[in-house]
Amino acid sequence: MKKQSDNIIEKLIKTLQDESTDIPKVLDLVTELAKSDPEKAGFSVDAGLIDKLGRELVARKETAVAELVKNAYDADAIEVKLIFNFTNIQGGTIRIIDNGLGMTREQFIDGFMRISSTEKVENPVSLKYNRQRAGRKGIGRFAAQRLGNKLTVISNHDSENKGIKATINWDDFKSGKELWSIRSNITEIETSDQGTILIIEGARDVWTENEIKNTYNYILDLIQPNPISKESTKQGQPKDPGFESVFTYSDQNGSKVIADKQSEIFQYAIAEIEGNVDENGFSNWKIKSDRLKLNDSYKLGLINNSESPLHFLRDINLKAYYFIYEKDLMPGTQRKGIQKLLANKGGIKLYRNGFRVHPYGDPNNDWLKLDESAKRRSILGPHGNNNFLGQIHISDIQGKYFDETSSREGLIENSAFDELFNWALKGIIHSVLMVSEKRGRKPKAGKTREISPTESLYNISNNLKKLSNQLKDKRADGIKDITKKEALDVIVSTKNTLNEFASLIEKTADFINQELAEIETLRILAGLGLVIAEFSHEIKVLSDSIVVDSKSIVENPYIDSETRNIVQRFLSNFNLFKNYSGYFNTAIADNINRQLRPIAIQDVFNNFVDTVRTSAHKSGIEIDDPIFNSYYLFTIPMHPSEWASILYNLYTNSKKAIIRKKVKGRIQLQSGIVNSYIYVKFSDNGDGIPAENRDRIFYAFFTTTSINIPSAQTDENILGSGLGLKIVKDIIENYNGSIELVDPPEGFSTCFEIKIPATSKEELKKHES
């Protein structure tokens, strides 16, 4: 034993004395020496570990690339370029070039080359811009290993003129060797470009354009709209100018940009919105849209346009990109991608002193109540969270106004926070309205929505609770401490509040009375509906018999031609009758099943066209083949007969308009989806609806028939009751939808547009299984 270690020591000395010291050999000898120690044993690391770790830590190639991009971000790069060279086949080259801080030789050796280094754990934010580091700890090198079989790192640190270049052949790391004995070349090189270049050769995977794009999506949350107006913060630290990445593919046909910040997203924004509050609390908003030729600024203070400064807000910047997913504003190929992306990444994120504050702007977080407002649809321009990509920066180093809750689950929602909320929401909504107006769209719903009695009662109840709490608080303060004046104040304010409630309750009562009158009429109609339902099946069966019998009379060779003509006429009239009754039949047959389910608009249209087309044709009205602008048209769960009711009411309406106009009628149905609302457009070429009636037609008991043809309002004409469109509107609004008159398509004079929320994928799945 002793002999063997002596032998090794001898060799070691000899090698060290050699002029050009063979370091790998020295290492091998040292290892051997260590192993020969009869007293102690230590762990050794097999070189195959690198490969194993690479595979286990970074399973997917997209994640691997994303990790390397995140490293660039962590190194305070402003831009990273990714060039995929001939990666359409295996063995291509991927270059990742950033302009970050770069690495010194020491940083490279102690950081990059040291497995399980604690750099990132110890320094969770980046040096220069204080970025929250995004890279997973110590994954970068394995990501590089995962991607190709050779890695060249060229890096130039901020402070150096010279850089380092290291080449690592991953294939050298074979099992059976000692990890530390495998040495990679590192040389000093001349380079003036600051930053780090990774060259990954012998790519292990094939990269399609789509895969490159997907990878880009992985890192999108690193991207911030920029620049946020101000250059530096008070501490004198440079302001983060943002981070961009460009993904390029190149081969013998040249190179093309697959994805970059500009080409992917922001160029499709309809407008850029910026809001600032200066150090004196004055607020200024800017909106810019090249496409709409809009470039405007406006002030929003405490009250709209007021000149007084805000109470709490100082040094606030907001920047948001506004997206509208409509065909004319966004090419179809991009539209779906961006919509999908912003479904998760959209919204307005909040940064305090350069740090993201969660959960504001996280997926499913609606802190500015944008989604809520969009659903209410009193503002018609789309303005859900998925319509924005933006951020608000708050500078409040002392944490005077904006401080995080102790649980780190957001900011303390104090008055300053309320002011921030109001300021941001107002500014954004104002911009949305400006865009709608510029686009020639109706910015707000025509009639401000009547507050429903239940809603109003809930309001009262909430306010009463508040009042009661206030009173309780006063009591807790201790009666002794209340001055007479204060007590009087409480009494007066309580009295005022109660008076307010009284008038509110009175109003609600009036409203309920009106609703009851309507319900009365609906009850009569419902009764009628039940009678029809009761007999509809019998009518159907009898109708079939009558048709078959009259056919055999017509086909009978022994009857005279006059009789044949009469029966023939009877038959064609009867067929018309059958057609009409067929429509109730489908509506009623479906009615048996009371369960709500997502409805495919295609089914609704097919059913309508099948039953109505023949009879419409006989009345001189052609129903065009429905137009589908898209096909994923499943509504939120509804009752199938409700759609029958909607379309049949609109059809009856159109038919009257066409008869009044005395033209050859035409009706067109169209459907598509915009912003997760399914729209149905029902157009006719009748006499149109005069502007002054546009909002009134949806009111109960308003009828155009009674204006134009007073005698037409008879008992047999149910739809002359003035409830047709009201019922349609009620059905639709019951599902948070809307109906309004919009500009008709070419060749038509009236167009109703119905919007109903689309169903979610989960809901659909639930009902289809």
Next chain:
Amino acid sequence: MKVKYLFIDDDYDTIYSLVESIESKSDDLEIKCLKPEAELSDTISKIESYKFDGLILDWKIDDTPNEKGQRPSFKTSTLSQELRSKSSLGDIPSYPIIVFSSRQNLNRFYSKDSVSHDLFDLVLKKDDVEKESEKMANQLVSLVDGYHTITEYCKKTKRKPIDLFNLNSEYDFLFDDERLVEELTSDPLLPVYNYAKFILDQIINPPGILIDEFYLAARLGLDLEKSDEWGELVNRYLSDFFYKGPFHEGWYRWWSILIERWWLSLPDNPGPLQNVHAKERVNFLVKYTGLKHLITAEPEDDDSYYFWVACAATQKPLDQLDGFVIKSKTRYPWQERLYISKKAARERIGFSNGIKIDPLEIDRYHDYLKSI
């Protein structure tokens, strides 16, 4: 001799015209209407007092009281079950039993009573009589003929029903699937209606071993409506492959494998049908038969010309790779899955008549709808 059916309905007066309309379409068909008695046993005695070949039953027979003011106290399925049991004991012969009802009642009641489905050979919809009375008449006659044929085979010759298919070496493929052989050669012999039901539901109706006219046209690449000489082609060249087993008079089918073999036996044929572009299939057919008025079917959208199936919604030829699988009751390996074209899928043609996308295809279907 005419085929005689009894039609049992509590209220046949109102639909007698429909029944009569079917009856009038065939010289070989006679239908007698009968009201059910209040009790099951009385009803059966009443039925058995007549000489008849098959039964047609209304699905809801307990709505209207009879002359004595009594409503039947049993359901149609009970009556049918009792009759099937009696025939399985050999007390009465096996004969076809058919349900006749409105689409609405079928959807509402019959479709949910799935255990009863095996009791009936055929479901006829009142709503379809106006358009399909002739087909219905043929099928009613054919059902009785088929039952006779099967009964004769089983009773007199003691041969197994599999021999019904006129087997010779050409039909070797029928023996490829043991399950098919097993079903038709079971020992001991089962009541005839079992075989009838199996042949109708598992062999004739689903495309696979046998194909209907639409599938045949798709395989040959032809547009059925535009090809004026379709009848000529079928009668002169394909009659040998026409299915001549039980029920063939009511259900026109061809042996799909024989068609393929025939094609490959033709001199200078361009190769297996499925691998040949429809235009080439038709060019070759025109050249071979000399029939000029055979027109190539055009695919919908930009779909492929390598037609193999007929769209279940539009009956138009379709390369199944272009379509979506729909839900069907395929139970055996020789039955092919059913498809609809992309166009039918996105416009949801036929969905209100019960077409449903196969659960395994739902995700792909939704992705497709979203992508367009």
